[in-house]
Amino acid sequence: MLLIEADGKALFAEHGIPVPVGIVVTDVVTTLPGDGPWMVKAQVPVGGRGKAGGIVRCGSRAEVEAAVGSMLGSRLKGHAVDACLVEAAAAGQERYISVMVDAASYGLRVIYSADGGVEIEGAGSAEARLCPPHPGAVAEALEDLLAAEPAAWRDRVAAIGKAMATLLIEKELALVEINPLFVSEAGCVAGDAKVVVDLNAVERQPVIAAMIAARPSVYMDAGRKIAEGFDYVELDPEGEIGLVTTGAGLSMMLIDELTARGAKPLNFCDIRTGQMRGSPARLIRVLEWITSRPSLKAVLVNIFAGITDLSEFAGLLAAAIQASPGLKVPVVARLVGRNAAEAKRILGEAQPGMLVTEDLAEALVRIDAIVGAAS
Missing domain, CATH: 3.30.1490.20 (ATP-grasp fold, A domain)
Incomplete structure (x- = not known):
C-alpha cells in the first residue's frame, strides 16, 4: 500500500530525514x-x-x-x-535514491541515480546494489554508488540512505523512495516521499495503523484488509471488470490474462473460500465496493474451490446478488471444484441468463462480449 506524500514525509521527519x-x-x-x-x-x-x-x-x-x-x-x-x-519549494540538484526489500536475495536493494526528477524512468544513470538488511550495509553500498559525486555530498547522502533503511526495517516497509532528493551546499531535502507499506505488518506498527485510521477515504483498501481479514485492492478506479476471486496467485493470473486481452480489471480480490460460508455478508460487501465505480461493465467471479462445497457458495452468491440493488451489470461465474454441477444448477435457477462455467476461456469470451457491447 502506498502512503500519501504527507504521511510518508511524517515518517521521514520522525527518522531524521529532512523535509520541506x-x-x-x-x-x-x-x-x-x-x-x-x-x-x-x-x-x-x-x-x-x-x-x-x-x-x-x-x-x-x-x-x-x-x-x-x-x-x-x-x-x-x-x-x-x-x-x-x-x-x-526546495532547491538544489535533483537526485534519486531508494531502498527496497529484495525477497530473492533476502536483503535490500539500494538504487541511486544522478538524474532525479519526473523523467527518472528514462534515465540511464541509475545503479543498484544488493546488501544485507542492515542500515550500515546500505551506507556502505552508497559509498560505492556515490563515488562520482562531489566529496562534500557523499556523507550527507549516505546518511539519508542509512536513515531510509532504518525506517524501512523498523516499520517493516516494502519500499522507501525519494525522488527528487534535492542536494546543495546547504544539505539534503526530500522533495517527495514514496513509502510502500506491507499491510501484513500493520498490526505490529501502531504509527502506520493510526495513519490508516485517520484517513479512511484515502486508505480504503487497507481499512478493508484490517476490518475484513482478506485482500481487496483497487487497481484502477476506472476499471470496467470487477473481480470476485479466491487465491492470490489465481487472482493475479486472471488480472494478467484480462490485461493481456486489452481489458481493464477494476480490482484484485483474494477472499478465501473459508470466509464465504454460512452468510453472504462478505460477498455483499465486495459487490458494494465493486459497484461503487460508475465505469463498471461486468463482474467476473472466479472460484477454484478445494474443500469448499460450491453448491453452498452458489447459494450465497445468488443471495448476495439479490441483496445488491446497485449491481446493474451482468455477472459471469467460472466455478471449479466440488459440486460444480449443482452450483451451476442453483445459479441457473436464481439468475437465468448468467453464464456459469468451469472453462475460463469461455468465461473470458463472454466478458469480452459484455464489455464490448457496453462500450
Whole structure:
C-alpha cells in the first residue's frame, strides 16, 4: 500500500530525514509555510502526480489558493482529492535514491541515480546494489554508488540512505523512495516521499495503523484488509471488470490474462473460500465496493474451490446478488471444484441468463462480449 506524500514525509521527519516545511490543507488556505515559492501537491496514493497536473509550483498566495481550490474536490488518476500538501519549494540538484526489500536475495536493494526528477524512468544513470538488511550495509553500498559525486555530498547522502533503511526495517516497509532528493551546499531535502507499506505488518506498527485510521477515504483498501481479514485492492478506479476471486496467485493470473486481452480489471480480490460460508455478508460487501465505480461493465467471479462445497457458495452468491440493488451489470461465474454441477444448477435457477462455467476461456469470451457491447 502506498502512503500519501504527507504521511510518508511524517515518517521521514520522525527518522531524521529532512523535509520541506509544509501544511496539509483540506479546505481554505489560512497560513503558508515560509515566504515562498511554494509547491501545492494533491494528496492521493498514486505515482505520476506531476505529469497529471497534481503538483503545481506557486509564487504567490493567490496562486496557492487557486491551485488548492482547483485540486480539492477533483479527481486525479481516478482518486478523489480531499487534501493538498502545501510546502516551501526546495532547491538544489535533483537526485534519486531508494531502498527496497529484495525477497530473492533476502536483503535490500539500494538504487541511486544522478538524474532525479519526473523523467527518472528514462534515465540511464541509475545503479543498484544488493546488501544485507542492515542500515550500515546500505551506507556502505552508497559509498560505492556515490563515488562520482562531489566529496562534500557523499556523507550527507549516505546518511539519508542509512536513515531510509532504518525506517524501512523498523516499520517493516516494502519500499522507501525519494525522488527528487534535492542536494546543495546547504544539505539534503526530500522533495517527495514514496513509502510502500506491507499491510501484513500493520498490526505490529501502531504509527502506520493510526495513519490508516485517520484517513479512511484515502486508505480504503487497507481499512478493508484490517476490518475484513482478506485482500481487496483497487487497481484502477476506472476499471470496467470487477473481480470476485479466491487465491492470490489465481487472482493475479486472471488480472494478467484480462490485461493481456486489452481489458481493464477494476480490482484484485483474494477472499478465501473459508470466509464465504454460512452468510453472504462478505460477498455483499465486495459487490458494494465493486459497484461503487460508475465505469463498471461486468463482474467476473472466479472460484477454484478445494474443500469448499460450491453448491453452498452458489447459494450465497445468488443471495448476495439479490441483496445488491446497485449491481446493474451482468455477472459471469467460472466455478471449479466440488459440486460444480449443482452450483451451476442453483445459479441457473436464481439468475437465468448468467453464464456459469468451469472453462475460463469461455468465461473470458463472454466478458469480452459484455464489455464490448457496453462500450
